[in-house]
Amino acid sequence: MRYMATYDMMETLRNANQWLGATALSMASYPAFSMTPNPAFQWIAAWGEVTERTFDRMVTKPDWGIRTFTCEDGKDHLVSIDTVVEKPFGNLVHFNVPGRRNMKRKILLIAPMSGHYATLLRSTVKSLLVDCEVYITDWHNARDIPVSAGKFDVEDYTLYLAEFMREMGPDTHVIAVCQPVPLALAATAWLAEEDPKAQPSSLTLIGGPVNPDAAPTDVTDFGRRVTMGQLEQTMVQRVGFKYSGVGRMVYPGLLQLASFISMNNDKHAKAFSDQIARVARGESGDHDKHNRFYDEYLAVMDMPAEFYLSTVERIFKGLEVAKNEFTINDRAVDIGKITDVAVMTVEGGKDDISAPGQCVAALDLCTGLPDGKKVSHLEPDAGHYGIFAGSSWRNNIRPLVMNFIDANSSKKGSVSAKSPTKAANKNAAA
Structure with missing residues (x-):
């Protein structure tokens, strides 16, 4: 193919x-x-x-549709979507609300690169924009990226995240949703060794496959059944002549959509x-x-073939993050080096993509982090979408995440004893 x-x-x-x-x-x-x-x-x-x-x-990037925002002064303020860091495979963008007072919470929302655009998190952005300065990773469609831009695999993705965190500074609170969860954890660990002062204040991991084997699903079973050779032969194609990325190897969005449906x-x-x-x-x-x-x-959107294949091979099959064996440029990334970034995991009891147990496994990997800076939350009735964009997010999860962020607004902060979340470093869902 x-x-x-x-x-x-x-x-x-x-x-x-x-x-x-x-x-x-x-x-x-x-x-x-x-x-x-x-x-x-x-x-x-x-x-x-x-x-x-x-x-x-199928070939149209959705608009964010966030044009105005009513602030505490009762006035509608225009929302400007500004590019902070521009890179070939994705930008860091800021939802700027000119004229309103500065928000104390600064959020980096890491959107998944798993077939849909970052606009999939539109409702999440809206809910955070109320009382936070919101930044998000806006990944580009691989079909529009010229071959001359080079490759983009899980290591490149992780380095992008580290660069975005460094750009935003240590007062940032990172929220990673689904696919980027293990790589956000790796990026934080990478900064812990390379540039400790650039680490975020907190890291919230929502429904991601840190340890896919902790609770198998159809997604993980598929990854186990199919060989890398079969995936490359059946799922990877070269971009056609219509787009700027002509000749680039990708996992096509239309093929992904057929699988979804x-x-x-x-x-x-x-x-x-x-x-x-x-x-x-x-x-x-x-x-x-x-x-x-x-x-x-x-x-x-199309995904770079090397990103798709390396995700399956290294995150799902090789369990490199789960075993704390992930490397970047042949250098080991030790998650145990995270010592002062508070980490919270959120899982949905009815999540059939990243089942309960897969995400909370991150806490066991943070061996250098005090138990007081580890928090886990299981939302019993929430599915995969509900833990970051549905009613479970709005009514239950978001308030807990905001409390967690406020309790760790500085490097010296720790989880408040009054926090409604529960400190943990064991896989309570196992």
């Missing part, structure tokens, strides 16, 4: 379906057909509208058939529940 023709064929099929949808919508909306109303034309137009929007979203085929098929019926009845809207979800879900 490692050919540009294969990549271009997938793009051709996507483009053709988008065109078919647009054609059906235009044809069925022809004014002359309104002279003799026919439900069939309404259905064709509805099918065309949903189909065009669906296939168009195949896991719940019946559910997605029903969602789209129901949406077509709603459009035909005139009951839909640009921002209805279906479009809000699928506009984000369908917007996928």
Whole structure:
């Protein structure tokens, strides 16, 4: 599959379906057909509208949609999304709210590079923006990155995180979500040896695979069953001629999306058939529940092949972070070197991607950190999405994270005895 023709064929099929949808919508909306109303034309137009929007979203980066913010002064302030550090594979961006007082909490939100854009954390950003200065890692679509920019694997990713932390300074509180959790832990340990003063004040790890073997899921089972040779042959393609990254080896977003959808085929098929019926009845809207979800879900990005393959080989198969054997440029990264960065783990009891036990394993690796600076929280009824963006995050988890951050607002801080979270360094979920 490692050919540009294969990549271009997938793009051709996507483009053709988008065109078919647009054609059906235009044809069925022809004014002359309104002279003799026919439900069939309404259905064709509805099918065309949903189909065009669906296939168009697959290659469109969603907008953040965060334009104004109402501050304590009761006024609406514009939100400016400013690039702080610009790099080939991802930027560090700041959600700046000019005119409001400086927020004491400075948050670095590390978004996953796992198939979707950083906008997947839009609701998380909004919830933090209320009383925090929010920065986020905005990863680029690999199809748009020229081959001349070089490779990007798990080591490069970790060094990016270390550079972003160094740029923001030691008063930063890092929150890593899902895929970047083990690498955020490694980046902090790397700084502990290379530049101790640049370490963040706290590190919150949410639903990430620090030790994938602690609680197997379908994701970890797949990683075990498939060999690296099979993954490279079936999942990796070269970017086609349409994009700036022509020739770059990637794990294509469209291929990832097909995998996502195949896991719940019946559910997605029903969602789209129901949406077509709603459009035909005139009951839909640009921002209805279906479009809000699928506009984000369908917007996928290509991952650099070396990042995808090294993640599977080193994090899932080799368990390098879980065994504290991760290296960068052949130099060992000892997680035990973290001695004064408070660490909190958050897991969802119903998380079927990073099951309970995988993330809290980070606390056992922090052998140099006092127990008073280790905190774990298990949200019993939360799934993977809910622990960082759903009602469980808003109502239960976010307040705990804010308390944890406030208790560790300086290097000398420690977890308050009144904190509602519980200090731990054992895998309580095991």
